[in-house]
Amino acid sequence: MAFKLKGKPKVYVTRLVPQPGIDILEKECELTFWKSDEAIPQEELLKNVRGVDGLFCMLTDQIDKHVLDAAGPQLQVVATMSVGFEHIDVAECEKRNIVVANTPNVSTDSVAELTVALLLLTSRRLLEGVTAVKNGEWGAWKPMWLLGTEMTQRTVGILGLGRIGYGVARRLRPFGVRKILYHDVVSVSYASDVGAEFVTFEELIKESDFICICCNLTAQTRHKFNKDTFKKMKKSAILVNSGRGGVVHHDDLYNALVNGDIAAAGLDVTEPEPLPASHPLISLSNCIVLPHMGSNTWESRNSMSTTAAKNILAVFHKEKPMGEVHVK
Ligand SMILES: O=C(O)C(=O)CO
Numbered sequence: 001m002a003f004k005l006k007g008k009p010k011v012y013v014t015r016l017v018p019q020p021g022i023d024i025l026e027k028e029c030e031l032t033f034w035k036s037d038e039a040i041p042q043e044e045l046l047k048n049v050r051g052v053d054g055l056f057c058m059l060t061d062q063i064d065k066h067v068l069d070a071a072g073p074q075l076q077v078v079a080t081m082s083v084g085f086e087h088i089d090v091a092e093c094e095k096r097n098i099v100v101a102n103t104p105n106v107s108t109d110s111v112a113e114l115t116v117a118l119l120l121l122t123s124r125r126l127l128e129g130v131t132a133v134k135n136g137e138w139g140a141w142k143p144m145w146l147l148g149t150e151m152t153q154r155t156v157g158i159l160g161l162g163r164i165g166y167g168v169a170r171r172l173r174p175f176g177v178r179k180i181l182y183h184d185v186v187s188v189s190y191a192s193d194v195g196a197e198f199v200t201f202e203e204l205i206k207e208s209d210f211i212c213i214c215c216n217l218t219a220q221t222r223h224k225f226n227k228d229t230f231k232k233m234k235k236s237a238i239l240v241n242s243g244r245g246g247v248v249h250h251d252d253l254y255n256a257l258v259n260g261d262i263a264a265a266g267l268d269v270t271e272p273e274p275l276p277a278s279h280p281l282i283s284l285s286n287c288i289v290l291p292h293m294g295s296n297t298w299e300s301r302n303s304m305s306t307t308a309a310k311n312i313l314a315v316f317h318k319e320k321p322m323g324e325v326h327v328k
Pocket residue numbers: 059081082083084085107292293294295296
């Protein structure tokens with residue numbers, strides 16, 4: 001059901017976000033903000049959404065039934081400044097005819113670049129090198145010190161050959177990798193652009209030297225990497241996750257890294273986030289943990305902000321937003 005708006009529609013923005021999106025919204029909407037770089041506490045969110053027509057949120061905000069109730073029946077759109085939308089109760093929004101939209105495409109290059117960077121950081125043991133220099137451990141050249149693994153002639157496995165997985169595959173081809181394997185819910189037509197071969201999950205984990213997790217978190221992918229998976233992987237395998245933390249069982253990963261079931265891991269996403277500094281994975285030299293930096297570029301964040309803003313306006317204009325999402 002469409003609601004007629006009297007005057008400018010009201011939009012609540014749950015954080016300080018890049019200005020380009022705000023400039024777009026300000027022309028047509030009455031904006032209020034959570035004026036902080038830190039996540040809004042849920043009780044503040046519940047208070048501040050009252051009476052809004054649009055909600056501009058991010059992946060740290062739980063947009064559940066209570067928030068929708070607090071907002072009221074005039075709420076038309078929930079636009080998240082993220083690709084992921086696990087934090088939104090999409091089914092509940094659909095029931096209430098509230099459009100949910102995300103920001104696909106605009107962070108693809110940023111996340112794909114980060115994934116390759118993290119793979120190199122991990123496979124070439126670069127952080128251990130930096131740490132050794134800082135700690136004054138850099139002595140005379142040694143033939144057996146901090147040896148990593150080359151990408152050349154290796155098999156790369158990608159779980160989830162969507163936009164980001166494909167972006168990773170395109171960037172890895174010039175490194176001279178021997179094979180790119182992928183597993184996904186369906187085989188995808190553009191796999192042939194990067195010479196990627198569809199395999200079963202079992203084949204992917206057994207044959208790959210490097211595995212990049214680029215998929216969403218769903219009931220099917222939750223803890224897909226667990227103790228049984230790690231036992232089947234090559235002992236020399238390197239695992240990189242830039243998808244969602246919940247795809248990996250972190251306690252099992254810790255054991256696999258300590259017991260030598262796999263060689264190393266690079267994580268840009270964890271479960272939970274933030275991962276506490278006391279978490280055992282952080283103490284390991286063969287595990288690099290980044291603080292979810294995949295889309296941390298000016299280009300990506302500005303586009304995420306403008307896309308979320310345009311999605312909100314599209315709904316007010318009775319048009320289809322670019323990133324409308326539905327219950328799967
Ligand atoms: O957009 C997303 O879903 C993110 O994870 C932010 O990088």
